[in-house]
Amino acid sequence: MEGTGACIVQRDFTVLLEKDHPGFESARLELSRYAELLKSPASFHTYRLTPLSLWNAAASGMTKTEIMDSLSTLSRFKVPDQVHQSMDVWLTRYGKLRLRRNPDDITTLILQSDSEYMNEIRKYPSIRGLLMEFTGGVNGSCLLAARHRGAVKQELTRLGYPVLDEVGYHDGNDLRFSLRTRTAGEDGFTLRPYQRESVDAFAGKGEESDGGSGVLVLPCGAGKTVIGLAAMERLQCETLILTSNVTSVRQWIHEMRSKSTLLEEQIGEYSGDKKEVRPVTVSTYQILTHRSRKEETFKHMKLFNERDWGLIIYDEVHLLPAPVFRVTADIQATRRLGLTATLVREDGCEKDVFSLIGPKRYEMPWRELEQAGWIAEVKCTEIRISLPEPLRKQYLLAEGKHKYRIAAENPAKLAIAKRLLQRHTGKPALIIGQYLDQLTQIAAELEAPLITGRSGQQERIDLYRGFQRGDIPVLVVSKVANFAVDLPDAAVGIQVSGSYGSRQEEAQRLGRLLRPKAGDNRAFFYTLVSDESKELAFALRRQLFLIEQGYEYTVREYSEDDFAGKEADWASCIQM
Known part of the structure; x- marks a missing residue:
């Protein structure tokens, strides 16, 4: 019987979420708790239910009943029987296998479950080689050497049997200290x-x-x-x-x-x-x-x-x-x-x-922190740029990775980057890319410092500090700045190239802009992509994780004709 839910659950464990459904946003938040986003075309976002996505939901506190009831409520049609049955199996397995101390021998541990599960896992040669003595009965159990604790958990998880580790931990060497949290009349910080x-x-x-x-x-x-x-x-x-x-x-x-x-x-x-x-x-x-x-x-x-x-x-x-x-x-x-x-x-x-x-x-969820003001509000824009005609011919004749690199290093991106920087004059900006030749040219044209893997540690520190102080308005960075770089004042990010379809890289690069900003607490993230090329397909994959978090990419097109003087209304492209 047809309902009004925002989702359609399919027999292959994919879930289609209708983008234009009035319940889209609430359904997206609910579905992302226990399913993985695969792709996000204009009409439907596609998720997949996997054992791991369900186990992580269970570990976070969701019960089997809550997950299955949630999916049934979101689904427009009855959830297919085989999907319901597999989810039941996967979620039932979570918590069934428990690893515990052996009170009689500290060198061994006890893997315990129902006899049914113990008999199942002992059929796998990779597990039999790690287990020792088996004890039957209503609650079956096996002994294993304590040194195999990690290997058993790793292999059983790969086979589809997550292990709840109840062995506990040793305390390690004692270290007494406290945080300088704020108290009445004293300096410090407050945990959020x-x-x-x-x-x-x-x-x-x-x-x-x-x-x-x-x-x-x-x-x-x-x-x-x-x-x-x-x-x-x-x-x-x-x-x-x-x-x-x-x-x-x-x-x-x-x-x-x-x-x-x-x-x-x-x-x-x-x-x-x-x-x-x-x-x-x-x-x-x-x-x-x-x-x-x-x-x-x-x-x-x-x-x-x-x-x-x-x-x-x-x-x-x-x-x-x-x-x-x-x-x-x-x-x-x-x-x-x-x-x-x-x-x-x-x-x-x-x-x-x-x-x-x-x-x-x-x-x-990222957007919850944004709404609370703990991180900046970011507008994401993908700008699609035509390849200049001579380069298009070269692209069509190239093969494999060479096609992607030609598209990624599209020289027309430099002009767009300049226009974006002009539009955001006064806001500290990062230009981030993958290829050193491209970044070197951009840095020279903009007369901006460049940080790459070859930059010395002290040079990086000095440039980061100059950027934080506002002495350096634009910084060009390679993938070395993808992770764990403290650039709290970055308000504009322009991505000119990336590592193929890396979702984690896209998330980390946008993350360079998320620290709270003074004033309107807003930031802008641009991705420059060569249209009708392999780079476009990779860009769609790169954006998946952020789309799952609730970000939307506004798509703008900028053709070669625009360089011939038929200029588009750029204000409309980059207004918040």
């Missing part, structure tokens, strides 16, 4: 309500199965570093912090010094420049995975065992490299906190984040 909620969701209610590992998902500018510090204060233990680059390392150190009572000698930087191992040590994924030759071992991985860490924080957890996953599998007794703006991984390893770091414990 959602920041407190995030820490509570991670730390749990004191029960071993209720917290201590997991991922917090919040947009750039929401204060994830402060949340990490608050989690450290809650646990009062020595902490290892891993992040994406040296700039981020030093941001963490600056925040700890300014917002906590930690002493300078208690905070260490472990990077290419320094090798300090202290009660709180901040390092990068790059240094941990550095080796001179492929056949060598990762000599800096010993940092995981240098001290008795009680907490490991994985900043930008969506960037976690495979070698760090392998080490993480071996340290499941240590509390693990992942911080990220998006759980999207372009390598498809979301299940490894779920099993080894932990499930999603908390997520704050």
Whole structure:
């Protein structure tokens, strides 16, 4: 029987959400809690129900009944039986397999569930090799070596059987400190309500199965570093912090010094420049995975065992490299906190984040923070530009990646970037791109500084500071600025090229603009795309995550004719 819902649930587990339906916005918010956005054409957004999307919803507190009732309410037609049955199986499995301590032997753990599930998983050769003694009965159980705790969780999750880890954690070395939060008559800062909620969701209610590992998902500018510090204060233990680059390392150190009572000698930087191992040590994924030759071992991985860490924080957890996953599998007794703006991984390893770091414990929708004024309101505009005729012929004759690069480096983008900067004179602007030749030319034409991977660390710091002070109105940056760069005053972002269809990169680049702004608290994000090219298809994929968060891209076209003097009304293209 046909209803009035905004969604159509299909037999292949995709869900079509009608864009023009009056209930679109509320349905989008509800659906994004337990389904993954695949594509967003003009009429319908397409989502997919997956085991992982449902398990993360369950870990966040939604019950099986709530999820299935929600989908039925949103659906215009009856949910197909096979979809309903599979969802029931996937959601029933969550929490059925539990990993517990063995009170008789600290070197082994007990994997426990109904005999039905134990018999199912023991059929898989990859699991049989990790399990030991099997005990039947109403509640079946298997013993496994404690050292296989991570490997068993990882493999079972891949096979479709999530494990609820109730073994608990060791405390690590004690570290007493406090945050410099504001009290009556004193300086300091105040934790925002959602920041407190995030820490509570991670730390749990004191029960071993209720917290201590997991991922917090919040947009750039929401204060994830402060949340990490608050989690450290809650646990009062020595902490290892891993992040994406040296700039981020030093941001963490600056925040700890300014917002906590930690002493300078208690905070260490472990990077290419320094090798300090202290009660709180901040390092990068790059240094941990550095080796001179492929056949060598990762000599800096010993940092995981240098001290008795009680907490490991994985900043930008969506960037976690495979070698760090392998080490993480071996340290499941240590509390693990992942911080990220998006759980999207372009390598498809979301299940490894779920099993080894932990499930999603908390997520704050980007637009909710925007509406509350905690982050800036951003207008997103995609400007489609024709390829100049000589370049179009070259594009048509090119193959594979060469086509994309020709389109991405379209020289017509420079003129558009100049016009946008003129339109936003007085607002600090970033021009962000992928290709160094393109960025070098743009920086020279604009007489603006350029930051790339070749820029020295001190040079980067000086340029960032100049940009923050307002001495540098325009900064051209390569992909080194995608992650964990503190550019609080950026109000305009112009993206001239990117890493193919990377959703996480698009989210991080827009994130450069999200910190609150003085005055109207508004920012502008432009993506310049060559029309009728491979770049256009990749751009649509790049935008998926942000569309799921509620952002809309206004599409404008700018043709080659406009360069011949038939100029469009640019004010209408970029008005808020």
